[in-house]
Amino acid sequence: MPLPNKSHTSLASRKSSFFNAHQLANPPQPDVYYVGVDVGTGSARACLIDTNGIILGLSERPIKRHELKPNFITQNSTEIWNSICYCVKNCLRDSGVDPSEVFGIGFDATCSLVAINKDSDEPQAVGPDFSDHKENIILWMDHRAPDETNEINATGDKALKYVGGQMSIEMELPKIKWLKHNAPGGIDSMVFFDLPDFLTHRATKSNARSYNSTVCKQGFVPFGVEGSTTGWSKEFLESVDLHELVANDFEKLGGIPGKNGDFKSAGEIVGKLSAQAAEELGLTTECIVGSGVIDAYAGWIGTVAGKVDIPNAPEFSEESNGSISNSCGRLAAVAGTSTCHIAMTKDACFVKGVWGPYKDVMAPGYWLAEGGQSCTGALLAHVLAIHPANSELAHLAEASNLSKFDYLNLILETLTSDNKLRSVVSLAKHVFFYGDFHGNRSPIADPRMRASIIGQSMDSSVNDLAVQYFGACEFIAQQTRQIVEEMEKGGHEIDCVYMSGGQCRNGLLMRLLADCTGKPIIIPRYIDAAVVFGSALLGAVASKDSVDEHIKLRGRSRRSSILKSQTSLNNLTSTHSRQTSDYEEPHSPYTAPTATTSSTNMSTLVYASGHAGSHHQMNTMTPLGEEQADYFGGEGQKNQDSDSDEEEQTLSFGSKQNVQQDVQKGIHNKLQGLNLKPLTPSKAKKAESNPGDKLWKIMENMTGPGRVILPSDEQHPDRKLLNAKYKIFLEQCYKQQEYRNLVDQVEEENLKSLKKH
Template identity: 70%
Template sequence: MVAIPHQRSHSSLANRRSSSFFNTPVPPPQPDVYYVGVDVGTGSARACLIDTNGIILGLAERPITRHELKPNHITQSSTEIWNAICYCVNTCVRDSGVDPSEIFGIGFDATCSLVVVSETTDEPIGVGPDFTDHKENIILWMDHRAVDETNTINATNDKSLKYVGGQMSIEMELPKIKWLKHNLPGGINDCKFYDLGDYLTHKATGSEARSFCSAVCKQGFVPPGVEPDFETGWSKELLLSVDLPELVENDFKRLGGSPNKTGKYLSAGDIVGKLTPEAAEQLGLTTECIVGSAVIDAYAGWIGTVAAKADIPNVVEDASGNTNIETSCGRLAAVAGTSTCHIAMTKEPCFVKGVWGPYKDVMAPGYWLAEGGQSMTGALLAHVLAIHPASQELARLADASNLSKFDYLNLILENLVSEREVRSVVSLAKHMFFYGDFHGNRSPIADPTMKANIIGQSMDSSVNDLAIQYFGACEFIAQQTRQIIEEMEKSGHNITSIFMSGGQCRNGLLMRLLADCTGKSVIIPRYIDAAVVFGSAILGAVAAESAVSEHISTKGRSRRSSILQSQRSQTSLSGAPSSGFNSAPAHSPYTAPTATASSSSNIVNLGYTSISNSGSHHHIPAMTPMEEEQTDYFNQPVVVTPSPVTKPQSAITDDEDDDDSGDESALLSFGSKSQVQEDLQQKFHKLGLKPLSTIKKVSSNTPVPTAAPGDKLWKVMEKMTGPGKVITPSDSNDPDRKLLAAKYEIFLQQCFQQEEYRKIVDQVEATNLKDLS
């Protein structure tokens, strides 16, 4: 069904500016071609709408709930998540003023959580601990109920396990399915299982196609051709040995089937299908909107960041000077949120102890991905603040200063350097040795039983002491990132740079520590908060590429346009109501898109002492060149990579975002949609701005070269991602880098000695228990 919205203008320039660096040209939108991305994180669903240059024109967010009725049993509802997605898509389309018939593609990403539905009815099945609540049909990724099941699976030493880092994590989905086998009343005979991302494409299209990303990364699927024993993709021997014959039945139907036989498996952005009439109605889109194969949320962060234009080494080009997806090899995507995932691509498989993978065909056929990770990063910083005696005092002081808690702590550290007359903030915390695996270790130890240990605590309960512990937590995140990178490089990776995303990018202290601890350049993306949902929109653009090319080459008279016109006419004649587009609920204080509010002041206007805190943050303007010469450890200079078209810094300033008076660019206004493109072209021409890229008409006589694996995905990524800001590490002889290197050796001792200590006492306790028996 075609949704026919009321006539609206496009977003204001102020809002459009918020989606890109102020010192970067903002290209005008390509008319009549747009894409939607959907991201489902642990705590919220988000949607964005982008044009063909990758400019975000609409962004919406809605919280989703999770329940923990029993320790380590954490569940969610696929019904609630789908409703939240529909709300967000309707809202961002409405707010952008774009006609839904001009949205060509949609992509989804989601957490790697297990969705359980009935094989006979396709309806949700409750996953416990309250099995009568069928709305709670998702076992969240962070659910740790399947400890014994994980150990049983790993004890098999099955060949497939070497492709998930040597052992399955408790966060993966096969242990959760085994737990359900033995605890779900009636067993799993009527169950079929999806990774959440694949469930969303199923909900959108009705297709049972699965993504390589979910099946390979989280379910133990090994793509055909990797080894002779895995032509079906699934290890029959493993499933039978761990008492899961139900998953083998009917050619692995409950897991999605075997490839090229009863199942279909797709790489990122491959076409799943078009929206069903029901899904189109609920989303406020059309049945001609093409759905791209989904990815896990962290992998959408990889898609949304690693093609950023930045002054970094080892750019791979072909004979014509063009880059390809191999360019991304060596670029580590660090997707930071509650936890952080570290994702890197290689041409050949690299087996890294404690790092998940290598995963084949996830992004592009023939390429491999590895995924390291830290179980707590954003959650770690929040936890350190929450448990300290000065937590309430910090909240009061930060609020009185109109700063976020993290901004205030950074200022305290700056002041302490002066008050205590120490060399730098790093030396200020030289005797704080913080090892922060409060929630176990994902990489590279791969031990969920690891715990935190902190050396250097005193009875000081002041805010000053809290600031030192906060610094220790930041240093821990950076040192553990170094540990992960070193393990990857020992096994064949060549990591050249770190492409960050997430609100942690605003913490100049943390970003500087990452650069100095690892010795790698850190690239901050154009979309700090929206990199993941932006990556999912790219999936929609990749899937819709052929439809867009046809639309451009036929000047809008494509078969797609004819179908939509026919549907629009039928809707008009029948008087049938349009889709949910016009009926999207207005924002309330509780469901307003906080991501949009965040983006309006800070998505790209990066001040390196600014950090978000629990969804709110204080805006500190970006540095001027004069200020860069006087920076401290928090605000060290960054390299801003020039865009293809340079523009005087004075053309658009930070102040314009707060006050839209006094500058011609701030006076851009938009009337009817028919005038939008003309007005934009004239105004941007006066400002000296040009598009980063455009869609070119494809002649029917032009031969189309055979695309290499991943070319389509990479070209769209490269075109849309835009520029990044680069934080380069200090010189290796810099005193702070030498101190951090010395503390890294202590960090490693804290990590490995913990294992030794536990082994010693476990041996004693084993003897004690034996004697008692």
């Protein structure tokens, strides 16, 4: 089967691209590509990028989850792998890239527990139906093990100090402990992987584990921390009745580093694709697999090196020294249904209610911390769903060809104008919205927290819904400030917040985040694809030496010779795969069932569109000025009504707002007042060598430009009002705990009294 025509991705095409000539810092390289794979809770995704970090293909396919009993939520690793293969093949087909030109692949996934039979390497059932071996993943959100979690936390072991003080029910030791006592035969026949590590195992047959998964979710303590010499604690595991995990030098968990186990930091080489995996993915056995990470951490990789060089601000235009230490001070907020807040430090910083600090999970010698909000995207959806005017809003938004959130922003703007108010913040000044509907993860780590709203009336109109929605947005921003402040009290120095996810398009929310936190908010080039893009960078890191050799020898590398000698065999294998494989071939884009797959050919949108306005659409280097950095996204909001499918798809991987070409004259003074560190340092300084520097240099070279929303001046009326409301927000937070304790004490006394009688 001949490869598709590469008219959109050929080197000649890239050299002549207007976008390439004007937007990319790096000159075009020989045809070298990388694949990223992201497995979320509800879907698998894959992307294909080139050496400039441009996404040329993107594909997504839903995956199922089963809940046979309440709180028992499982998935199927075979289905997930098949979906990955489907998406990778889609990306190859849509981009027209030759599989031999894909040098590296990286994986990220949810932190879910995978059980595999130690003898057959096949899936093993995790219940509640132990006869169904296809269901071999306990999903992160599975809450079957509350008693086991409490028993583990009751030990007070020093390992708990490095997971935020206590293990979460989402983590994996409680789930393994549950399996020991409930699975037929216990766990003797099982070995365990975190899902990202299982995917690299499935791809290479290597048993290597990542520090990212084992430290963050399984209780591994890196060498030298608290005197650790094996990583796993024999005393701790035996104290929680998990002797099986200690056996054979912790073999079930991956062993001891350097003895019977191989542990990797992000992007380190795990191995090359096995023959079976290469065939199933449509790639070659010369494709190198990088050590994977949990999905939120791939969001960190895909965003925090974004460039935001700002005209008229020389302190922001310096060149990097190439050290991963430059990432310290940049908080990644990976937003979706919930939001994870991830920050790196050189030293361990302990923060109540924030998971970690985790050592070596991204780079040797560095620590990461992970805070989070239990629901953000889910909160906004919930506020709309429970309001009587939701159906009317849906009708009005559809009639206006706007999203519900864009329409609500328009209503808020109109209400502010009609009532002759100073701003939308003053419109909702007497609405005090505390939105922990689903408990609190950070910074108070209280799952019993619930929502409270002060200022409601009997109004059930769309206008009232708009004000309630604003209150929810303000809550998200104020709670982000609370998390940032607690992290700073614990030793973090946070200079700016790098956002990702669809929430980035909400100009109102982004402006509130900037003004509540007082930090610049950075919007990445790839809003929707930041996580899967980050996983592709892991493949680029792992294959860097191979790529360097390929470029240096002008394509006459040892790798090329091996692939050339295998060409005829690969052709036969490809034919055989199409005839006999269980892995479904990607559909034509005209016949693909929309319910099961989606894909985007980004090469058409980026390279081939060169002269057709790509500079106008993709120039995201310039920060927002005051007219656009307002509470509604400014003039850029108009661009969302475009009838051009191509423009819409392009913008879905950057900003859906046009960017002002002329920066306001006052921007330099505003930046000086913020007292920020440079985001990209000027004179190249000699950096201390660290394996993590390879990762950082790849991130810097390929992440591309971002867009910055600067906070208003501290004396701006909106900042002053939001500061006042923050005090009320904190009272709502902590007073709720006081109220609960007060009534709980009374109820305890009542129960004692009843027992006496």
